[in-house]
Amino acid sequence: MIVNEVTGLLEELAPLDYAEDFDNVGLLVGDPMAEVSGILVTLDTLENVVDEALTKGCNLIISFHPIIFKGLKKITGTSYVERVVLKAIQNNIAIYSMHTALDNSPKGVNAKICEVLGVTKTAILIPQKGSIKKLSTYVPRAEAQTLRQALFDAGAGNIGNYSNCSFTSDGTGSYKAGKNANPTKGVIGKTHYEEEVQINITYRKAAESNVLKALFKNHPYEEVAYEIFTLENKDQSIGMGMVGELPNPMPEEFFLKLIKKNMRAACIRHSGLLGKKIHKVAVLGGSGAFAIGAAINAKADIFITADVKYHQFYEAENKLIIADIGHYETEQFTKNVIVDYLTKKIPNFAISLSESITNPIKYY
The missing domain is CATH 3.40.1390.30 (NIF3 (NGG1p interacting factor 3)-like)
Known part of the structure; x- marks a missing residue:
């Protein structure tokens, strides 16, 4: 497997769009196309964790907390963050962080x-606020059902325990194709009127890429008219x-x-x-x-x-x-969640639970 394939699986559990705006999640260090020799899962990525990855032959570290949180202006090894990043780069080790994406996941x-x-x-x-969006688009009546189903298949139209939810209204659309256009319906230079259906459908922010791909792939028009709104409604899940x-x-x-x-x-x-x-x-x-x-x-x-x-x-x-x-205590089992999930997804792959204790707080 390559790094991108592993992180793609992780993003099924905790899409990066679930993360809070202040956070820094995703692939922080490394080549997304690199072949993975082994995976080490940890709560924090410290120098001893990178050493553990080297010992165990793992070149991908899945970390809950991001080692890079604020922007780095230099990497000279003068701080623990710089030393970790430097060591990881020198040894071709990729680092991926999940943090608040997994915090917000219902299975996290x-x-x-x-x-x-x-x-x-x-x-x-x-x-979470701002996680539900609404797509409004206009399509010829004859092609409406095909487009609607494609949007459903892409993850749109799910509300609570219900799926395939949408609202449509009939109307007449008009347009005039320019000389460089290639209109599906109508002719260049003449205003065309088409009996259309307006489709309104909601979707989770995390599904937006797939929903838009389905829209552009299945809409018959050369230029697709559509609007996207972020709703105040909260996603209860x-x-x-x-x-x-x-x-x-x-x-x-x-x-x-x-x-x-x-x-x-x-x-x-x-x-x-x-x-x-x-x-x-x-x-x-x-x-x-x-x-x-x-x-x-x-x-x-x-x-x-x-x-x-x-x-x-x-x-x-x-x-x-x-x-x-305690902070560490509330999150310590998070790495077990990740290991258990990946083990089910890729059972024949080398996935290790880090043995390094990364809690910086000691009790006397």
Whole structure:
């Protein structure tokens, strides 16, 4: 396999369009056409991880966190980021990052936390904005069904549990072909009127490339008239965090012990206990304090995340427990998600789970 083929599989799990605007995801280092000798999956790409890849004969590192987050103005080895990039380039090792694309995936970071903690009946905590688009185009009535089906096949027209969703309206289109045109209908230099159908159809932003390819390939006109709108509607199936339920509610102290054990947390920083059983659980891997309000609105009894600041614990307002278990701890199982996924997709390929512990925080 080549690098592009592997990353293409990863983007079926977590399309890069799922990522937040501030992020830096995708292939960060390396040749997309290089043949892959082996894959190493890690949470962070550090120098010791690159060394591990070399030892194991892997020339593609799949990393959750991006080693290059801000622009590099030089690569001289004076920082850990520069040293990693330099070593990777010198040894022809490619580095691919998934980060918030996998955060927002319904089968990503937060789904794994819920699995580890036994949380069921899950839903997205903060559905992603700007991820639903609408295509409006005009096509001769006779060709409308062919085009509509092609758009469905490309991934458009899915709303929740429904597929093949669209709306059409009839009208009359007009155009006059110029001297260099090659009109499908009508003649050059004369205004042509055509009975047309307007097709309106929604699609996820991640499917836009395929949808537009289908539009241009299956539309009969030389010049395709179309409009694309970004909708305010939220996609309930992708986004940050998850909320779900414990099959059997349990006392707060018991659940905190379960979190500590199952998430391998050295300690838990939390707001005051409320003296009631835990039933509804909200989670958000990584720095998730921005979602405290969303967890409260979701009627969660506890919100599990990381990197909560002193004053942010006050935001619990005695409405839920905020539990900070550590950044690394919330995301540590993410590499297992990636390995399990790739192993199913390419079972006969060398895929290694990194043994390097990349947590920069130590507890005394």
